[in-house]
Amino acid sequence: MVKVFAPAKINLTLHITGQRDDGYHELDSLVTFATVGDELWLVEAGINSLTVEGPEAAGVPADMNNLAMKSAQFAGAGRQAAITLTKHLPASSGIGGGSADAAAAWRGMLALGPEGEAQAETQFAMPEILYETQARALVALGADVPMCVISRPLRARGIGEKITLVDLPQVACVLVNPRVPVATPPVFKALEKKDNPPMPEDLPTFADASALIDWLAGQRNDLQGPALSIAPVIGKVLARLAECPGAGLVRMSGSGATCFALFAEIDDAKAAAQAIRDDRPDWWVAGCILGDMFQKSLPVV
Numbered sequence: 126m127v128k129v130f131a132p133a134k135i136n137l138t139l140h141i142t143g144q145r146d147d148g149y150h151e152l153d154s155l156v157t158f159a160t161v162g163d164e165l166w167l168v169e170a171g172i173n174s175l176t177v178e179g180p181e182a183a184g185v186p187a188d189m190n191n192l193a194m195k196s197a198q199f200a201g202a203g204r205q206a207a208i209t210l211t212k213h214l215p216a217s218s219g220i221g222g223g224s225a226d227a228a229a230a231w232r233g234m235l236a237l238g239p240e241g242e243a244q245a246e247t248q249f250a251m252p253e254i255l256y257e258t259q260a261r262a263l264v265a266l267g268a269d270v271p272m273c274v275i276s277r278p279l280r281a282r283g284i285g286e287k288i289t290l291v292d293l294p295q296v297a298c299v300l301v302n303p304r305v306p307v308a309t310p311p312v313f314k315a316l317e318k319k320d321n322p323p324m325p326e327d328l329p330t331f332a333d334a335s336a337l338i339d340w341l342a343g344q345r346n347d348l349q350g351p352a353l354s355i356a357p358v359i360g361k362v363l364a365r366l367a368e369c370p371g372a373g374l375v376r377m378s379g380s381g382a383t384c385f386a387l388f389a390e391i392d393d394a395k396a397a398a399q400a401i402r403d404d405r406p407d408w409w410v411a412g413c414i415l416g417d418m419f420q421k422s423l424p425v426v
């Protein structure tokens with residue numbers, strides 16, 4: 126049996142720099158991962174199967190339409206697994222839920238079997254090599270899947286599959302989703318200007334969370350405007366996060382509707398998460414740390 130964590134993916138920046146002939150958009154995105162996420166249990170079995178449970182399970186497919194099942198089949202190598210997926214991340218929310226599950230199922234399938242976790246550990250120590258040899262093919266399941274396989278701070282280019290690791294400090298964060306699902310294709314479609322500037326070629330070195338927060342203020346999520354036009358409630362989420370004492374940067378992740386606020390102080394993040402939970406019980410709220418999800422013992426928000 127293998128237990129795998131599927132961390133939420135957060136686009137700290139999302140610059141849309143072009144559009145390919147096949148319609149997919151080219152991007153330049155600084156991505157990190159959260160201590161909040163889904164969980165998968167895999168048990169070797171005679172046939173692949175999936176059970177979906179947990180607080181965010183409603184409406185999530187439990188058949189071959191689930192990216193975790195597609196990915197398990199893809200990873201296969203003659204192995205099959207009974208998968209239990211516990212959903213904590215809302216679906217269609219811009220934080221990679223399905224992509225994170227696909228990546229975790231793939232990692233879990235690698236870890237099953239006689240060579241077991243040792244094999245997975247070795248490969249995770251070399252994510253770029255792993256990525257070049259195998260994980261890149263997972264872009265066929267979704268543009269966000271290769272980055273979720275890495276689950277470490279990274280810069281993604283191409284359509285999301287050209288990945289380089291970056292050093293980012295840990296930062297405290299509050300994620301808020303207004304419980305309005307937003308599908309990705311219409312958001313890309315609503316973006317009028319496709320050739321926006323990328324991030325600077327060389328990213329700075331960030332001494333601490335405050336330095337990262339300050340620098341991010343000069344960057345963008347080019348999908349935030351289009352998503353706002355589709356789901357105006359995103360404006361309320363951004364405004365509520367911006368009111369929180371200590372919130373240094375407020376932005377939307379991915380194609381929305383989840384927004385995040387970054388905090389230099391963990392205690393400010395904890396207070397903000399509690400305050401928003403208190404006055405918006407209808408919203409999904411998560412306090413978390415953003416950073417390298419393969420690093421042990423991250424603090425709890």
Ligand SMILES: C[C@](O)(CO)[C@H](O)COP(=O)(O)OP(=O)(O)OC[C@H]1O[C@@H](n2ccc(N)nc2=O)[C@H](O)[C@@H]1O
Binds near residue numbers: 151154268283
């Ligand atoms: C917005 C992001 O989440 C940022 O990380 C990703 O670019 C989207 O990744 P994803 O949800 O895994 O996307 P996919 O499932 O591959 O594609 C869904 C749809 O989004 C659009 N799409 C996606 C990725 C991309 N680079 N350009 C696009 O135009 C396409 O219309 C595509 O049909």
Ligand SMILES: Nc1ncnc2c1ncn2[C@@H]1O[C@H](COP(=O)(O)OP(=O)(O)OP(=O)(O)O)[C@@H](O)[C@H]1O
Binds near residue numbers: 218219222
């Ligand atoms: N494991 C899964 N969890 C959630 N949704 C899934 C899963 N597998 C397939 N889906 C389907 O995928 C669609 C998009 O959900 P998902 O959570 O992946 O979107 P997202 O948060 O916008 O992802 P991204 O940030 O990669 O754009 C939903 O309509 C859902 O039915």
